[in-house]
Amino acid sequence: MNSFTEENYLKAIFKLSSPDTDGVSTNSIAEELQTKASSVTDMIKKLSDKKLVKYKKYQGVSLTKKGKIIAISIVRNHRLWEVFLVEKLNFKWDEVHDLAEDLEHINSEKMTERLDEFLEFPKYDPHGDPIPDKNGNVYNHKDVTLADLKQNEKGIVVGVKEHSKSYLNYLESINLVLGAEIKVDDIIDFDRSMSASVNGKKLVNVSHQASKNLIIKKL
Amino acid sequence: MNSFTEENYLKAIFKLSSPDTDGVSTNSIAEELQTKASSVTDMIKKLSDKKLVKYKKYQGVSLTKKGKIIAISIVRNHRLWEVFLVEKLNFKWDEVHDLAEDLEHINSEKMTERLDEFLEFPKYDPHGDPIPDKNGNVYNHKDVTLADLKQNEKGIVVGVKEHSKSYLNYLESINLVLGAEIKVDDIIDFDRSMSASVNGKKLVNVSHQASKNLIIKKL
DNA sequence: ATTTATTTTTAGACTAATCTAAAATTATTT
DNA sequence: AAATAATTTTAGATTAGTCTAAAAATAAAT
Numbered sequence: 001m002n003s004f005t006e007e008n009y010l011k012a013i014f015k016l017s018s019p020d021t022d023g024v025s026t027n028s029i030a031e032e033l034q035t036k037a038s039s040v041t042d043m044i045k046k047l048s049d050k051k052l053v054k055y056k057k058y059q060g061v062s063l064t065k066k067g068k069i070i071a072i073s074i075v076r077n078h079r080l081w082e083v084f085l086v087e088k089l090n091f092k093w094d095e096v097h098d099l100a101e102d103l104e105h106i107n108s109e110k111m112t113e114r115l116d117e118f119l120e121f122p123k124y125d126p127h128g129d130p131i132p133d134k135n136g137n138v139y140n141h142k143d144v145t146l147a148d149l150k151q152n153e154k155g156i157v158v159g160v161k162e163h164s165k166s167y168l169n170y171l172e173s174i175n176l177v178l179g180a181e182i183k184v185d186d187i188i189d190f191d192r193s194m195s196a197s198v199n200g201k202k203l204v205n206v207s208h209q210a211s212k213n214l215i216i217k218k219l
Numbered sequence: 220m221n222s223f224t225e226e227n228y229l230k231a232i233f234k235l236s237s238p239d240t241d242g243v244s245t246n247s248i249a250e251e252l253q254t255k256a257s258s259v260t261d262m263i264k265k266l267s268d269k270k271l272v273k274y275k276k277y278q279g280v281s282l283t284k285k286g287k288i289i290a291i292s293i294v295r296n297h298r299l300w301e302v303f304l305v306e307k308l309n310f311k312w313d314e315v316h317d318l319a320e321d322l323e324h325i326n327s328e329k330m331t332e333r334l335d336e337f338l339e340f341p342k343y344d345p346h347g348d349p350i351p352d353k354n355g356n357v358y359n360h361k362d363v364t365l366a367d368l369k370q371n372e373k374g375i376v377v378g379v380k381e382h383s384k385s386y387l388n389y390l391e392s393i394n395l396v397l398g399a400e401i402k403v404d405d406i407i408d409f410d411r412s413m414s415a416s417v418n419g420k421k422l423v424n425v426s427h428q429a430s431k432n433l434i435i436k437k438l
Numbered sequence: 439a440t441t442t443a444t445t446t447t448t449a450g451a452c453t454a455a456t457c458t459a460a461a462a463t464t465a466t467t468t
Numbered sequence: 469a470a471a472t473a474a475t476t477t478t479a480g481a482t483t484a485g486t487c488t489a490a491a492a493a494t495a496a497a498t
Binding site for chain 1: 304307308309310318321322325327329330333334337
């Protein structure tokens with residue numbers, strides 16, 4: 001069994017890993033987990049002893065197959081609980097992250113599978129992030145953001161790349177929730193902000209900072 | 220905020236407290252939590268510093284009002300999650316305790332109240348234990364057990380006094396689940412075992428050990 | 439190719455929770 | 469009421485996770 005802390009490190013390393021680069025840096029993990037680099041080094045050694053990560057001093061760290069399986073199952077748990085909190089307990093999408101952060105560590109495959117079934121096998125969490133299936137397969141959205149659309153193009157909101165409360169709150173206030181249809185009416189050259197219509201009517205002005213974090217499916 | 224460990228001590232003290240005796244002994248807490256008396260003493264000091272328990276050396280320990288509120292809210296949480304696991308995720312009554320033991324420590328009043336609402340404000344958990352309401356009021360069953368019934372008397376199963384997997388499993392195998400109607404057909408003087416009919420037909424033989432742990436409502 | 443800056447690791451200390459073994463206190467017996 | 473038994477507390481060590489400050493290694497800049 002692994003402690004909550006160990007699981008959080010695995011999750012952080014998983015989140016920071018990308019297919020192209022091979023090692024996650026100590027500093028980036030420290031930043032992600034709001035801790036110090038020296039603490040990270042200590043924990044990495046422990047995870048390395050447990051064969052959950054591959055580690056060479058000064059060369060960064062990456063998950064082993066075993067470590068990745070654990071990380072993905074935690075992500076699966078997290079996202080299923082988020083769906084539960086929003087769909088069944090009527091929480092808003094900006095309220096569920098911290099709770100799911102705790103719930104995700106309750107390790108029971110049986111409970112996870114039953115929860116999945118109870119929720120009718122959701123594919124995405126309330127922020128549009130894909131829920132890994134029980135075999136650990138994750139199907140990511142294609143990475144098209146609102147900022148990639150040209151004038152008069154349309155799309156459907158399918159996710160966000162930034163999960164802060166303030167961003168989610170803002171999106172909700174202008175009806176840019178999952179499933180909303182958005183049409184780009186105009187793009188201001190100067191700052192790349194957009195004026196757009198949401199669901200055919202609501203007119204909004206969206207900064208580049210905001211548009212590049214909104215994942216959409218082109219129509 | 221209190222750690223999981225602190226919460227478990229508060230819960231144990233609450234469970235071991237009774238209206239008539241005034242202090243819970245160090246040893247009984249150690250027994251309940253499967254730890255050593257010396258560890259208990261250490262933790263009690265800490266809880267005492269936090270004003271969660273009243274403590275005088277060698278004189279046993281009791282909860283303060285503050286400590287009791289916390290203990291009851293954990294019990295409330297535990298029992299609500301048990302209802303969730305049985306009613307919504309189709310777990311059996313003998314499978315839910317350990318999971319609820321983890322879930323109970325996720326402290327969010329909002330989540331607890333939403334869960335309560337989602338479950339339609341259950342009064343009892345799957346073992347018939349009363350769920351404290353949000354103000355901390357607990358309504359216990361009157362303490363009548365199957366062993367108190369006389370020949371030809373009838374009752375409804377409303378709870379258990381023993382929560383072991385093996386006991387719960389056994390009860391289920393003879394249909395003695397919550398709500399079952401039981402009639403005492405005969406009592407064997409020698410060992411105080413009973414033959415009884417469940418729900419009007421199923422004939423079972425129940426040892427005194429088993430009957431005295433089954434809480435019933437007399438009909 | 440040195441120097442400078444940045445990143446990472448080590449060394450040593452700290453806190454929370456635990457343990458063993460010994461000492462102190464309370465309870466029980468005779 | 470003294471002796472024995474049981475319980476409880478202390479003292480000192482241990483483990484997990486963290487931290488600061490200094491040392492070591494790598495990367496960047498002149």
